[in-house]
Amino acid sequence: MTPFTSRRHHSVAALGEMRLIAAIRRWLGDSTPVAPFGIGDDCAVLAPAKRHQLVTTDPVIYGQHFDDEVPARSVGAKLLKRNLSDIAAMGGIPRTAVVSMALAPDTSVAWVRMFYLGLAAAARRTNVKIVGGDIAQAPDGFLGAFLTLHGESSGPRVVTRRGAQRGDWIYVTGRLGGSLLGKHYRISPRLAEGAWLARRREVRAMLDVSDGLVKDLIPLTPAGTVPAVFAKTVPISGAAKRRARITGRSPLSHALCDGEDFELLFAVSSSANLTTFERAWQRTFPRLRLSRLGYFARRQDLPATALRLGDYHGYEHLR
Amino acid sequence: MTPFTSRRHHSVAALGEMRLIAAIRRWLGDSTPVAPFGIGDDCAVLAPAKRHQLVTTDPVIYGQHFDDEVPARSVGAKLLKRNLSDIAAMGGIPRTAVVSMALAPDTSVAWVRMFYLGLAAAARRTNVKIVGGDIAQAPDGFLGAFLTLHGESSGPRVVTRRGAQRGDWIYVTGRLGGSLLGKHYRISPRLAEGAWLARRREVRAMLDVSDGLVKDLIPLTPAGTVPAVFAKTVPISGAAKRRARITGRSPLSHALCDGEDFELLFAVSSSANLTTFERAWQRTFPRLRLSRLGYFARRQDLPATALRLGDYHGYEHLR
Numbered sequence: 036m037t038p039f040t041s042r043r044h045h046s047v048a049a050l051g052e053m054r055l056i057a058a059i060r061r062w063l064g065d066s067t068p069v070a071p072f073g074i075g076d077d078c079a080v081l082a083p084a085k086r087h088q089l090v091t092t093d094p095v096i097y098g099q100h101f102d103d104e105v106p107a108r109s110v111g112a113k114l115l116k117r118n119l120s121d122i123a124a125m126g127g128i129p130r131t132a133v134v135s136m137a138l139a140p141d142t143s144v145a146w147v148r149m150f151y152l153g154l155a156a157a158a159r160r161t162n163v164k165i166v167g168g169d170i171a172q173a174p175d176g177f178l179g180a181f182l183t184l185h186g187e188s189s190g191p192r193v194v195t196r197r198g199a200q201r202g203d204w205i206y207v208t209g210r211l212g213g214s215l216l217g218k219h220y221r222i223s224p225r226l227a228e229g230a231w232l233a234r235r236r237e238v239r240a241m242l243d244v245s246d247g248l249v250k251d252l253i254p255l256t257p258a259g260t261v262p263a264v265f266a267k268t269v270p271i272s273g274a275a276k277r278r279a280r281i282t283g284r285s286p287l288s289h290a291l292c293d294g295e296d297f298e299l300l301f302a303v304s305s306s307a308n309l310t311t312f313e314r315a316w317q318r319t320f321p322r323l324r325l326s327r328l329g330y331f332a333r334r335q336d337l338p339a340t341a342l343r344l345g346d347y348h349g350y351e352h353l354r
Numbered sequence: 355m356t357p358f359t360s361r362r363h364h365s366v367a368a369l370g371e372m373r374l375i376a377a378i379r380r381w382l383g384d385s386t387p388v389a390p391f392g393i394g395d396d397c398a399v400l401a402p403a404k405r406h407q408l409v410t411t412d413p414v415i416y417g418q419h420f421d422d423e424v425p426a427r428s429v430g431a432k433l434l435k436r437n438l439s440d441i442a443a444m445g446g447i448p449r450t451a452v453v454s455m456a457l458a459p460d461t462s463v464a465w466v467r468m469f470y471l472g473l474a475a476a477a478r479r480t481n482v483k484i485v486g487g488d489i490a491q492a493p494d495g496f497l498g499a500f501l502t503l504h505g506e507s508s509g510p511r512v513v514t515r516r517g518a519q520r521g522d523w524i525y526v527t528g529r530l531g532g533s534l535l536g537k538h539y540r541i542s543p544r545l546a547e548g549a550w551l552a553r554r555r556e557v558r559a560m561l562d563v564s565d566g567l568v569k570d571l572i573p574l575t576p577a578g579t580v581p582a583v584f585a586k587t588v589p590i591s592g593a594a595k596r597r598a599r600i601t602g603r604s605p606l607s608h609a610l611c612d613g614e615d616f617e618l619l620f621a622v623s624s625s626a627n628l629t630t631f632e633r634a635w636q637r638t639f640p641r642l643r644l645s646r647l648g649y650f651a652r653r654q655d656l657p658a659t660a661l662r663l664g665d666y667h668g669y670e671h672l673r
Contacts, residue, residue: 088403090504092453097493124397125395167411173415
């Protein structure tokens with residue numbers, strides 16, 4: 036569905052800002068509280084927070100994160116899920132969001148409606164309240180939605196990207212690659228898994244795979260080490276294999292580089308009992324694969340069988 | 355200064371995302387804390403909050419909120435100040451912000467640098483920490499920055515837009531109109547004034563004038579009443595008068611409609627002692643004009659000398 040319309044009476048410009056905002060409140064339904072705790076005042080007002088708070092922001096932009104092929108409902112859901120994945124990566128619980136829209140005047144009201152219905156459905160499923168936002172006019176052809184998500188720690192600890200040490204094990208959830216074949220619109224943010232991992236002392240550092248395993252391993256890697264990851268340990272998705280048939284590249288390179296997997300990548304202490312840890316995982320999340328990719332090694336100790344990750348390129352924005 | 359460059363080696367695309375983010379951290383300097391409390395992790399981590407929290411979001415978009423004529427530093431400052439004005443309007447104290455940028459590949463690094471320096475300077479002056487953000491690629495010709503600002507209440511009370519009653523007095527700070535002649539790049543968010551007003555019991559409702567007095571009076575007006583505002587009470591700015599000479603419209607209509615004044619508009623209880631209130635204001639803010647515009651009247655009691663506000667139109671986005 037294209038977001039733009041040539042029929043002016045179907046456009047957001049014809050509806051006007053005030054009626055559009057009123058419509059958005061209807062579309063969001065019970066996923067938005069009423070002012071002063073939601074849309075309709077200068078600021079949203081939130082209750083005091085006893086735990087550490089988490090804040091993240093990620094957009095979806097037409098031509099960049101979605102196109103005419105993607106249903107507007109899926110775009111709305113994806114906007115929230117991208118941000119949910121960041122909260123999951125810190126072991127947090129999502130709470131509230133604000134959404135800033137930049138709309139060309141000829142954006143169709145029907146598209147915006149489906150977008151907000153998709154956003155509201157995803158918010159309802161994850162107990163997130165849309166507490167505010169903004170509507171701004173954008174130049175012709177532009178459509179972007181910028182969401183800021185607030186959460187809090189699920190326990191005493193927030194897991195950051197730092198903290199891994201030499202010898203620590205590298206794990207990833209799920210299967211990787213092929214997100215261009217639609218998976219990134221069916222993201223399941225790993226919220227329960229992230230909160231569970233944050234309670235495990237042997238987990239030292241964590242992030243979500245958004246730019247591809249190769250690129251996202253970089254911030255997790257302790258200084259003076261390199262990731263020793265082996266080809267046979269990488270969980271390659273079916274989509275990565277299908278995509279490889281189209282591109283002529285290897286399924287492994289798609290699993291390593293594609294990005295938008297939104298799986299959790301984390302480091303487990305070298306002194307941990309891996310059997311205990313992996314059994315506990317399997318009991319708790321029997322349906323989600325967990326893969327031990329390798330470990331952080333001194334550069335001079337890198338096994339000859341380890342993947343040369345420098346030969347692969349993760350997704351770099353603005354290139 | 356135009357934000358775009360035809361020399362590829364001067365563009366953000368040539369720099370690449372990772373080096374751009376490193377540069378942004380340098381440009382922000384001490385206005386950004388280090389991860390995990392700032393840029394560089396999946397989420398920013400904020401300390402627990404004892405008071406009610408405030409959240410607001412507003413963007414600046416090329417062609418809409420600024421153009422080639424506006425220095426990039428001023429655009430960065432304006433982005434923060436627009437949001438600060440919303441915190442001021444609730445009587446709050448600003449604390450932290452996240453910034454989501456959408457950049458065309460040919461955006462010049464020099465422009466982005468000056469933008470962030472302007473943002474950092476404004477943040478430093480108001481004790482705001484930039485704790486995180488996102489950089490996304492946008493189509494050619496697009497440049498937008500979307501900021502979400504977090505604050506907290508300055509005292510036991512958050513002042514919302516609702517709460518005015520029939521007979522209450524209408525006040526506004528400063529002078530109105532002519533923002534197109536540059537004033538909106540020199541906004542002084544009324545933070546101290548908003549916090550002071552939130553502590554005064556006679557103040558019942560408040561907002562900031564962003565879309566023009568006529569439009570912004572609407573949400574403040576109690577049901578069953580209309581604002582009785584008189585021509586001679588409206589504080590017309592010098593810029594509104596200069597603008598009127600260009601447009602041929604009246605200075606009053608510019609003061610009523612221009613928008614982006616970022617002054618505080620509020621209701622004072624009809625039972626308040628106005629002399630006491632106005633003297634307390636003058637002692638505390640001797641240099642900032644305070645104007646009593648009128649009061650909320652029953653429609654059938656509207657004096658014949660009151661302005662017919664329906665004849666004027668505030669700024670409506672998306673039109």
